[in-house]
Amino acid sequence: MADYLFIEVDLPKQRKCISIARRCGWSSYEAVGRLVEFWGWLTVQPIELLDDKETGALVDVDVDALVDAGVGACEFFAAMIDAGWLAVGEVRGKPSVLIPRFNSWLSKTAKARVRKNLRQRLWRQGVDNVDGNVDGGVGASVDGGVGASKEVRGKSKEERKKGRREAVSEPLDLNAITYPPGFDTPEVRLCIVAWAKYKRRRREAYKSPASQFSSQLRRPDWGGNPDAFCAAVDYSITQNYQGIHPNGRGSTKLTPRNNPGVDYDPDTPCKPV
Secondary structure, eight states, X not given: OOOOOOOOTTGGGSHHHHHHHHHHTXXXXXXXXXXXXXXXXXXXXXXXXXXXXXXXXXXXXOHHHHHHTTSOOHHHHHHHHHHTSOEEEEETTEEEEEETTHHHHTSHHHHHHHHHHHHHHXXXXXXXXXXXXXXXXXXXXTTTTSSOOSOOTTOOHHHHHHHHHHHTSOOOOGGGSOOOTTOOSHHHHHHHHHHHHHHHHTTOOOSXXXXXXXXXXXXXXXTTOHHHHHHHHHHHHHTTOSSOOOTTOOOOOOOTTTOOOOOEETTEEEEEO
């Protein structure tokens, strides 16, 4: 199977794309084709992630080298730099071409993340030929068992206790959450589902999930960036944190009651090992 790219469906109508097209004397559709060609070329180059784990860098490469490689003209790259889709700088004292948000859109990690999210969505929808129970049940309904049945005959003592604990929690309704601008995306919703599942495993389910997540999404820690929220969710799950925290700021506060003794694979933090 050939490699692929993720592009937004309204790319030909976006202001930055139109600006590039005008500067280079192209139609917006030709500009999209040139961008896709350049981005595709980038995916097979030795890109180095910088310390922010988001920006990619072609080290010891300048714009002239890109022109010599035949992937675009000087005016095209100047227009991309003005649009903020490309930058120039230095890495370890060497001239470098920088690609903002490379790890979110063009890296193999980004593609694997989207494929995983797609498999989870299809599994939840009951689509056949999905690769088994994705992530050990992460794709399962978050609401399953919330508001447990009052019928307890035939259940063990532990099952009855668990039912009473879960009955105090409201079901998670993703549409009832108030999302800040730019946060109502499939990726953010999947992160919310993953965190809700994680809290239930710790026996700390939110009583009012919609209210709790509405407050979490408005926190200034994310700087208005939904990717920062998702990264914090993944990191907090891998570190077994009690709350959602950016790297290095969390607290586990584990007790025999809320630590079910589940280990997590750091590459897929929602998956029990």
